[in-house]
Amino acid sequence: MAAGGAAHPRAGSGGVSLAPDVDRREGTIGVPFVTVALVLSVLVGVTLCFVLPVWAAAVSESVVPAGAVSIDRVSLQPQPGWEEMPGDSPDTRYLTKDDVVLAFTLRPVTTATTPTVSLDELVAGLGMVPESEPVPFETATDDPGVEVRAVGPDDVAVAATVLARDGSYVVPVSAVGDPVAVAALTGEIDDMVLGIRIRKPS
């Protein structure tokens, strides 16, 4: 920063007088700096808001639609290629494809925090190794919630994704336990059909 305004005692109010405003003397920071700052800002904004989500979606090109569950009617509609397996509980549905098992458990939120149906035995019976821990997925009200668990061989990273049918909310199951992720779906889940997809690296 350049030297400030020179001051000296004078016969005026306050006892000091100053050179003209130093800020105005120094001028602005300059068009090149502002231009670079603006370009960087736009790049950052576009990257965070658009490029990253699109990139994430592109990486998951191998997403396999598994099915959709209607919360109100407690119904499951598997996508082609997926088979529904019988389960122990009428509230639990299983879908399988390519050594991957998805379990949907419909339950009131008050009991959804701890999964009551373990997939371990089922997985062991199929010769698979659980890749992810069961993660409860809840609504904030007494409406039924959906619990999604993805299980696959240990040499394949498997992650299920819960998404609104219109694509407005996409929440990896691994992040469903994150309060932010739960909140993103709170209130939107009522009377809503959720699609379930599985992601596997290609």
Next chain:
Amino acid sequence: MTVPGAVPRRTAPRAPLTSPRERFWILTVALLLCLVPVAVSLENLTLSTAVSPGLALASAVVWSLYTIPFLIVIRRIDYFEREPWGSLVAAFGWGGFIAAGMAMVANSAIFDLVTVTAGVATAQEWGAAIAGPTTEEIAKGVGVLLILLVSPRRPRTALDGFVIGAVVGLGFQVVEDFGYTMNAAAAEGDPGATPLVQMFVVRGLIAGPFSHAVYTGIVGLGLGYLVTATDRGWGRRIAVALLAFLAAYFVHGLWNSPILFDELGVLSLLVKGAVALAALAVGLRFARDRDAEFFSVGLTQVPDWLCSPAEQQMLASGRTRRQARRAARLAGGRPARRAMTDLQRAQADLAVAVRVGDQAAADNASERIIAARQRLSVIRSGTPAWAPPTGAPVA
């Protein structure tokens, strides 16, 4: 003659870093950048609030009150020339709505990427440590830079960047805390006060002092240096800004990571928090010294009756200012302490006015110095014996 004790209105120079045309483009870009993140933030807040409007109102009140001590501390760190409230409001808004909205969108994508590429377990353990600093520090940093460029009061040292950065971080932190409170209520199915109390203790009292205000304060120090250190080369200024960003990125990532948690449990938070505060303290030490040096130059050019060399030394640091106030209180009680506080404030304002060439502010500060000296004189001797030297008329 100014009435002893009366505090005249202060004036402030208005010569921003950018021209009106440049500010127009900056504000246009900022406005465009706002669109998606603000929509995301407002939607998220609306959904959260729907869980329990009563709890939402209580949370909003509690977290708003929570910001007050932070704001006081942040503003006081920058003693000489405090940021205008308009800049602080803009900074808070950027952090709370724009940066938070950008982070919501981008964090989700990064979590997705980590999950798909590294597996669920890795994403659960390290996702926050990777996504948090990557998206959030960048989103907040952009706001700090733009606000510094359009601020009506020109930033003069890195300390101005710290203040803007810390308030951006504070806004982010408080809105995030509000969201976490409502999400906890939703997850636990408890619309009562318990989630609020839990979140206030955990995120407000335990984690709050080491959170976003600290990280973005560090980023702000670097950006403040970048735009104000005109006596340094661009290479050095950019290097300092990058170093500050990397420091903030590191302490933010460290805080979000599982490192040390297995070994130390909750104590690990204190260790990580201490690292973050230490990084900030180092940066602030340099910034405050430079700030005092920058403004004190002006005081060397004013008559001693306005600010003597001993008083210039007294003004140079918070410690010596406190010592002077304590000494005044011991000598003359609270009135003397208040008068000393006013004297210091007026001398600091004079330093700023002289340094930046604001004649009106210099006159104003001079009057307040005279008033404060006369109050001190009354307290010490019972009469306003002190008067400016002959030949230096009072306004």
